[in-house]
Amino acid sequence: xxxxxxxxxxxxxxxxxxxxxxxxxxKAERLVQSASIVFHDALVGSGVLDLIPPGVRRVAVGKRAxxxxxxxAAINRRLVDAALAGERVVRLKGGDPSIFGRSAEELxxxxxxxxPVRVCPGITAASAAAAGAGLSLTRRGAARxxxxxxxxxxxxxxxxxxxxxxxxxxxxxxxxMGKSSAGRIACELIAAGLxxxxxxxxxxxxxxxxxxxxxxxLGLMGLAAASLASEGPMILLxxxxxxxxxxxxxxxxxxxxxxxSLTAGC
Amino acid sequence: xxxxxxxxxxxxxxxxxxxxxxxxxxKAERLVQSASIVFHDALVGSGVLDLIPPGVRRVAVGKRAxxxxxxxAAINRRLVDAALAGERVVRLKGGDPSIFGRSAEELxxxxxxxxPVRVCPGITAASAAAAGAGLSLTRRGAARxxxxxxxxxxxxxxxxxxxxxxxxxxxxxxxxMGKSSAGRIACELIAAGLxxxxxxxxxxxxxxxxxxxxxxxLGLMGLAAASLASEGPMILLxxxxxxxxxxxxxxxxxxxxxxxSLTAGC
Numbered sequence: 142x143x144x145x146x147x148x149x150x151x152x153x154x155x156x157x158x159x160x161x162x163x164x165x166x167x168k169a170e171r172l173v174q175s176a177s178i179v180f181h182d183a184l185v186g187s188g189v190l191d192l193i194p195p196g197v198r199r200v201a202v203g204k205r206a207x208x209x210x211x212x213x214a215a216i217n218r219r220l221v222d223a224a225l226a227g228e229r230v231v232r233l234k235g236g237d238p239s240i241f242g243r244s245a246e247e248l249x250x251x252x253x254x255x256x257p258v259r260v261c262p263g264i265t266a267a268s269a270a271a272a273g274a275g276l277s278l279t280r281r282g283a284a285r286x287x288x289x290x291x292x293x294x295x296x297x298x299x300x301x302x303x304x305x306x307x308x309x310x311x312x313x314x315x316x317x318m319g320k321s322s323a324g325r326i327a328c329e330l331i332a333a334g335l336x337x338x339x340x341x342x343x344x345x346x347x348x349x350x351x352x353x354x355x356x357x358x359l360g361l362m363g364l365a366a367a368s369l370a371s372e373g374p375m376i377l378l379x380x381x382x383x384x385x386x387x388x389x390x391x392x393x394x395x396x397x398x399x400x401x402s403l404t405a406g407c
Numbered sequence: 408x409x410x411x412x413x414x415x416x417x418x419x420x421x422x423x424x425x426x427x428x429x430x431x432x433x434k435a436e437r438l439v440q441s442a443s444i445v446f447h448d449a450l451v452g453s454g455v456l457d458l459i460p461p462g463v464r465r466v467a468v469g470k471r472a473x474x475x476x477x478x479x480a481a482i483n484r485r486l487v488d489a490a491l492a493g494e495r496v497v498r499l500k501g502g503d504p505s506i507f508g509r510s511a512e513e514l515x516x517x518x519x520x521x522x523p524v525r526v527c528p529g530i531t532a533a534s535a536a537a538a539g540a541g542l543s544l545t546r547r548g549a550a551r552x553x554x555x556x557x558x559x560x561x562x563x564x565x566x567x568x569x570x571x572x573x574x575x576x577x578x579x580x581x582x583x584m585g586k587s588s589a590g591r592i593a594c595e596l597i598a599a600g601l602x603x604x605x606x607x608x609x610x611x612x613x614x615x616x617x618x619x620x621x622x623x624x625l626g627l628m629g630l631a632a633a634s635l636a637s638e639g640p641m642i643l644l645x646x647x648x649x650x651x652x653x654x655x656x657x658x659x660x661x662x663x664x665x666x667x668s669l670t671a672g673c
Contacts, residue, residue: 168429239537245546260538271505272526280511306575
C-alpha cells in the first residue's frame with residue numbers, strides 16, 4: 142500500500158513539523174516510507190530522518206542562517222531532475238511547507254515542467270511552541286488575531302514590514318527566524334506603539350529535547366534572545382496571550398509590571 | 408508503552424487536525440490510544456473518531472455554530488471531574504488547540520484544580536487548505552505576513568477587529584469560521600483599503616472527502632461563500648499569495664482583473 146502513495150515521476154512537499162518525530166503527521170510518515178529519494182532541509186533533525194527507511198536515498202539540500210548548502214534555484218533543479226528521472230520524490234521541509242517554507246518557488250519550478258506535485262501539511266513552530274508551554278495563542282480577551290511574520294533580514298537590510306499594523310492591539314505576533322533580529326524587532330514594535338511591558342515567550346528548539354523557554358517583556362526581548370546561545374531555531378511569541386494561566390506566572394508578571402522601564406538598546 | 412503516555416488523573420488537550428485522520432500527528436494517535444476517556448468536539452469527524460480504540464469511552468461535548476451541545480463551563484467541569492476521578496483524559500479538539508480552540512479556558516480550569524495538563528499540537532485549517540490547493544500562504548513578493556482571524560461574530564454583534572491593520576498590504580489573511588460573515592468581512596476590508604480584485608480562496612471541509620475549493624475575488628467573497636451550501640467548516644484565504652503557480656489559474660485571474668467592479672452587497 143505504501144508504494145502506491147507516490148507515483149513515479151511525481152513529487153510531494155512534506156511538512157516535517159518542528160523537530161520531534163512524533164509531531165509528523167501519520168500521512169507524512171507514510172509518504173517518507175514510500176519515497177525512493179528524500180531531499181531534506183538542514184534543519185530537519187536526526188529523529189525525523191530516522192523515519193526514512195534504510196533503502197531510501199536522502200539528500201541534504203537545506204539552508205541554515207549564514208550557511209547555504211544549496212541555492213533555492215539548485216534545490217528546484219534537483220527536484221525537477223529527480224522527478225524527470227522517474228523517482229518517487231519527497232521534499233521534506235521543516236515546519237509547514239505553506240508557512241515561510243519557500244514552497245512557492247518549488248511548486249512553480251515543478252509546475253513549469255508539468256511534474257505532478259502535492260503538499261502534505263506540517264505542524265508549524267508557533268503551534269508547537271505554544272503547546273509545549275501550555276498556552277493558547279488566541280486566548281479570548283487577550284488576542285483577537287494571530288500574526289506570523291518572518292524576522293529574518295539579511296545583515297544591513299531593512300525589514301520589509303508594516304510595523305504600524307503589527308502593533309495593532311490584542312494581536313499575538315509570532316516571529317519566525319527572529320533570533321539575530323530580536324532587538325531590532327522589539328525597538329520597531331515599541332516605536333510603533335506597543336507597550337515595552339508586553340509579555341514575550343521565546344522558544345528555542347520547540348518540541349526537541351533541547352527545548353528552552355524564556356518568558357520576558359518586549360523591552361528586554363533582544364537581550365533575552367541573545368542570552369540563548371544555541372544554534373537551534375527560535376520563535377518569538379509576543380502579546381498578552383503569553384501571560385499564561387499559571388498563577389505563579391501571573392505573579393511574576395505583576396512584579397515585572399512595576400518596573401519603570403525595561404527598554405534596552407533601542 | 409502506550410499506557411504510560413497519560414498518567415491517571417491527568418489531561419492532554421490534543422489537536423485533531425482539520426478532519427482527515429491521516430493528518431493527526433503520530434503523537435496524537437498514540438495519546439488517543441492510551442486514554443481511558445476522550446472528550447471530542449462535534450466537528451471532529453468519524454474518520455478521526457475511528458482511531459479511538461473500542462474500549463475507550465468517547466463523549467461529544469463540542470459546539471457547532473448555532474448548536475451548542477455543551478457550554479464551555481460545562482466542558483471545563485467534565486474535564487476536571489474526569490481527571491479528579493483518576494481517568495486518563497484526552498480532550499480532542501478540531502485543528503490546533505492553540506489557534507481559536509478555546510484551550511485557554513480549559514487550561515485555566517484544570518490549573519485551578521492543580522490537574523496536570525499538557526497540549527499536543529494539531530494541523531490548523533489554514534495549513535491544510537493551502538496544502539490541498541498546492542499554494543504557499545507566504546509566497547515571497549506576495550505576502551510578508553500571515554494573519555489568522557476568527558470571522559465568527561454573533562448575529563447583530565459588531566466584529567471586534569482592527570480592519571485598518573488587517574488591510575495592510577502584502578498580508579495573507581486567513582479567516583476561520585467566516586462562512587456566515589464572509590460578505591461583511593469583504594465589505595469591511597474593502598472599506599479599509601483592500602483592492603476588491605484581491606484573490607480569495609474559499610475552502611470548505613479542508614482535507615476531507617467533501618473538500619471544495621472556490622477561487623474568487625474579495626468583492627465577490629460573500630456571494631461565493633453563500634454559494635457553498637454544506638454545513639462543513641469553511642476557511643477564507645485572502646491575498647495575492649492565493650494567485651497560484653498554475654498558468655491556467657493566472658489566466659483566469661487576468662480575465663477577472665478586467666472586470667470593472669466586483670463589489671456586491673456592501
